[in-house]
Amino acid sequence: xxxxxxxxxxxxxxxxxxxxxxxxxxxxxxxxxxxxxxxxxxxxxxxxxxxxxxxxxxxxxxxxxxxxxxxxxxxxxxxxxxxxxxxxxxxxxxxxxxxxxxxxxxxxxxxxxxxxxxxxxxxxxxxxxxxxxxxxxxxxxxxxxxxxxxxxxxxxxxxxxxxxxxxxxxxxxxxxxxxxxxxxxxxxxxxxxxxxxxxxxxxxxxxxxxxxxxxxxxxxxxxxxxxxxxxxxxxxxxxxxxxxxxxxxxxxxxxxxxxxxxxxxxxxxxxxxxxxxxxxxxxxxxxxxxxxxxxxxxxxxxxxxxxxxxxxxxxxxxxxxxxxxxxxxx
Amino acid sequence: xxxxxxxxxxxxxxxxxxxxxxxxxxxxxxxxxxxxxxxxxxxxxxxxxxxxxxxxxxxxxxxxxxxxxxxxxxxxxxxxxxxxxxxxxxxxxxxxxxxxxxxxxxxxxxxxxxxxxxxxxxxxxxxxxxxxxxxxxxxxxxx
Numbered sequence: 516x517x518x519x520x521x522x523x524x525x526x527x528x529x530x531x532x533x534x535x536x537x538x539x540x541x542x543x544x545x546x547x548x549x550x551x552x553x554x555x556x557x558x559x560x561x562x563x564x565x566x567x568x569x570x571x572x573x574x575x576x577x578x579x580x581x582x583x584x585x586x587x588x589x590x591x592x593x594x595x596x597x598x599x600x601x602x603x604x605x606x607x608x609x610x611x612x613x614x615x616x617x618x619x620x621x622x623x624x625x626x627x628x629x630x631x632x633x634x635x636x637x638x639x640x641x642x643x644x645x646x647x648x649x650x651x652x653x654x655x656x657x658x659x660x661x662x663x664x665x666x667x668x669x670x671x672x673x674x675x676x677x678x679x680x681x682x683x684x685x686x687x688x689x690x691x692x693x694x695x696x697x698x699x700x701x702x703x704x705x706x707x708x709x710x711x712x713x714x715x716x717x718x719x720x721x722x723x724x725x726x727x728x729x730x731x732x733x734x735x736x737x738x739x740x741x742x743x744x745x746x747x748x749x750x751x752x753x754x755x756x757x758x759x760x761x762x763x764x765x766x767x768x769x770x771x772x773x774x775x776x777x778x779x780x781x782x783x784x785x786x787x788x789x790x791x792x793x794x795x796x797x798x799x800x801x802x803x804x805x806x807x808x809x810x811x812x813x814x815x816x817x818x819x820x821x822x823x824x825x826x827x828x829x830x831x832x833x834x835x836x837x838x839x840x841x842x843x844x845x
Numbered sequence: 846x847x848x849x850x851x852x853x854x855x856x857x858x859x860x861x862x863x864x865x866x867x868x869x870x871x872x873x874x875x876x877x878x879x880x881x882x883x884x885x886x887x888x889x890x891x892x893x894x895x896x897x898x899x900x901x902x903x904x905x906x907x908x909x910x911x912x913x914x915x916x917x918x919x920x921x922x923x924x925x926x927x928x929x930x931x932x933x934x935x936x937x938x939x940x941x942x943x944x945x946x947x948x949x950x951x952x953x954x955x956x957x958x959x960x961x962x963x964x965x966x967x968x969x970x971x972x973x974x975x976x977x978x979x980x981x982x983x984x985x986x987x988x
Contacts, residue, residue, distance in 0.1 A: 537892070545894070562894050566895065611963055752892065
């Protein structure tokens with residue numbers, strides 16, 4: 516019993532370390548990028564997409580590379596189902612209303628659905644995530660980031676067109692100012708963030724493996740349960756932005772995280788090892804991920820919003836999934 | 846009677862609030878202070894970049910709201926109104942009360958219209974202001 520308590524405490528501490536390290540890492544890597552002259556738009560788009568998803572990525576990567584691939588895949592797929600059914604559902608219940616725009620739905624929503632579909636179909640066909648599939652997933656992410664950057668540039672151009680010349684010159688001034696000089700402290704903090712992320716993720720995987728052995732549950736299911744912890748940044752981001760009425764940020768975080776978790780969270784580890792996937796993930800978890808993404812898109816499409824009732828529908832869908840997974844096909 | 850009126854809005858119920866405020870002012874020389882509070886509080890594990898994005902987004906929304914308030918109150922029909930926009934960061938209820946005290950306003954106009962579920966889940970700025978405001982409050986009932 517004491518061992519279980521120690522492992523749970525260690526798991527929670529590791530999760531906090533990972534989330535905080537990811538924060539420090541992203542923050543300083545953006546500073547380094549600015550100093551190297553990388554466009555603020557590119558950095559902004561990638562930092563916001565990557566920022567909240569690093570704990571899932573780190574945990575999935577370490578789990579796959581240390582010989583527990585089922586847990587790694589479980590974290591990625593479990594996080595995606597929880598992001599929609601749990602996080603977005605609960606946020607819609609609290610906020611009462613989350614609206615979206617057609618452009619976001621067509622770009623991010625369709626991409627999230629496509630990502631889930633590509634992975635599921637590949638798993639049905641091949642039963643594993645190979646090097647080639649890894650390359651395809653990473654290329655898909657590259658294309659998505661390119662689309663995001665192009666959209667961001669278009670928005671900036673529109674803003675500049677709206678403003679007068681004096682504001683335009685001040686914008687130029689701002690972008691020149693934004694090229695900061697690189698200092699040692701920034702590099703040290705970026706490295707420390709990365710080290711914290713790696714150590715924390717290793718500890719998370721260790722604790723989860725030990726706990727799953729004690730509880731006699733499969734590593735895949737343990738990964739799905741672990742996703743509750745690794746998605747904490749998404750949870751707080753989506754919930755607080757929905758409550759503040761920042762709807763684009765709320766929906767964008769969920770779609771962005773779901774796209775990243777599959778395309779990068781599973782794409783990058785597949786470059787190092789062939790990832791075997793257990794049948795239950797192929798025939799149950801992955802199709803559920805596709806269905807819940809489709810359910811979200813259908814619910815949003817009716818009126819471009821998620822109401823409290825639709826939030827309840829999403830949460831119920833998640834509860835049914837977890838109940839079935841825990842008690843019927845464990 | 847009311848020479849200095851504070852109009853507090855987070856972007857909701859704006860039309861109703863403006864309509865009621867203008868009805869009180871009528872043909873008198875009045876100073877109207879429009880206030881928008883950027884609520885930056887987020888839970889402990891929210892990424893720093895996300896927090897910055899939220900603050901930027903809310904500040905730009907605040908500017909838009911204060912601009913539209915200015916347009917409404919400083920139109921030629923309301924030449925007697927002197928409008929001032931205030932944007933601050935923090936807890937909305939606390940900031941509204943603080944600025945009302947500093948500016949020595951005679952009346953705070955706020956909107957109210959959340960149902961009981963929204964009040965429980967989101968909280969109500971109006972209810973908090975009612976308990977600690979230094980002056981009279983007009984709660985505009987909205988649908």
